[in-house]
Amino acid sequence: MTVHTELTGTTFVVTIDRPDARNAIDLATAEAVAAALDELDARADVTTGVITGAGGTFCAGMDLKAFLAGERPSLPGRGFAGIVRRPPAKPLVAAVEGYALGGGFEIVLACDLVVAARDAVFGLPEVTRGLLPAGGGLLRLPRKVPANLAMEWILTGARIPATTAHEVHLVNRLTDPGAALAGAVELAEAVGRNGPLATRACKQVIAESRDWPEAEFFERQSPVHEAVRSSEDAREGALAFVERRSPQWANR
Template sequence: MSPEATVETRGAVLVVTIDRPEVRNAVNTATARAIGAAMERLDTDDTVRVGVLTGAGGTFSAGMDLKAFLAGERPSVPGRGFAGLVEAPPAKPLIAAVEGFALAGGFEIALACDLIVAAENAWFGLPEVRRGLMAGGGGLLRLPRRVPLGTAAEWALTGDRIDAARAHAAGLVNRLTPPGGALAVALSLASRIAENGPLAVRATKRVLGEGGQWPAEEAFARQNAIYEPVRSSEDAREGASAFTEKRDPVWRGR
């Protein structure tokens, strides 16, 4: 835990809150390190299976802290990139719970998450072109995978702000909530994921993330290399036993 981000567990869910509401949760170096450390914990702590990332004070994140940048800070972590996240998201699922603004680097943080839950008054956008810059934190790489290419091009080239309803209609946002309700819905969604076999969940996320880049003739071979350890795991046998015995499975992650 650091002053820039708080970390707490709620059952099997790790909740990370960017806690700089006085600057709309803009990310400085300390914030990036705190988020990076939380992502490392998410992947190495067997007691947590899903992460939720949100912001304090009714805002997700306004992106990079420009004052800190002008003072010489680089709000990134070696190997993980901006915000300690965008270049190396966790292997476990991560859900963004968005209230208020998720702009510029803040939008890129949300795009690095697997699912997005947003309040109806949330706003998204990559306004970098309006400042003579390019969105270099993964937004241009990830956005076309989440919405149609033409839609992604319009949003990125105009730098327009996109309201939550439009983002939901485009398929970017998984759940819309009343203002103030994003975290609760994200936690509910995270709990549903956490009920499933942890090995299977991680493997599923990996194939979803990597599969689109595999050559067609290699796709099943590469998938099978990920699938086989899951299929032969203790958890797979436990899942089958629990189903036939009409009980809840007890996952061991092996």
């Protein structure tokens, strides 16, 4: 198995487990990641996910040996690594140790939150090999950091220290080396204590509203909002507040 999963509280941890290849993605691994993310969304006992890499490295990108052998580690409708075109509906946190380069960085960019070790390194080196970071790097990075900074990182193929990524708010939290997964689970659990319908709906509106005309913002948000506001969980949240207790979410 090149991917394994584990439930920690209400957080579903997905680990890319090819440390001998620096967790590079081949077709089998892309299929396994996609299956794990489908399980994340399907499980009623899971509220959030974490994706990480084994052996002290997040992911070095595409497996070039597999690529030269004719493999393409992309899935229809899912894209590279089974994630970049269609991330999960539930919030997903990247836990980054070591290198997140090329497609590995694009997996990070497909996540909602990022926790990284202080000595982690990010980068999109595709142009140094005459290629494009077409797995979301060109599309997502300019939305997550200032556009001129994204342009520099993409056009130079520079390697970006996690401390720099944190300064420009690409990384949410820094940890000591070796502690990124624990930090990511802590952050995921903080998200998971909230209403699951509400957190998924927040993610949905934030993602989809990028393309909405401003005049239609509230009209398009309304059906998502109304579905959550009329849910059992919305009533439970209010009742728990009045009764001064922790809510017991029904996820409906």
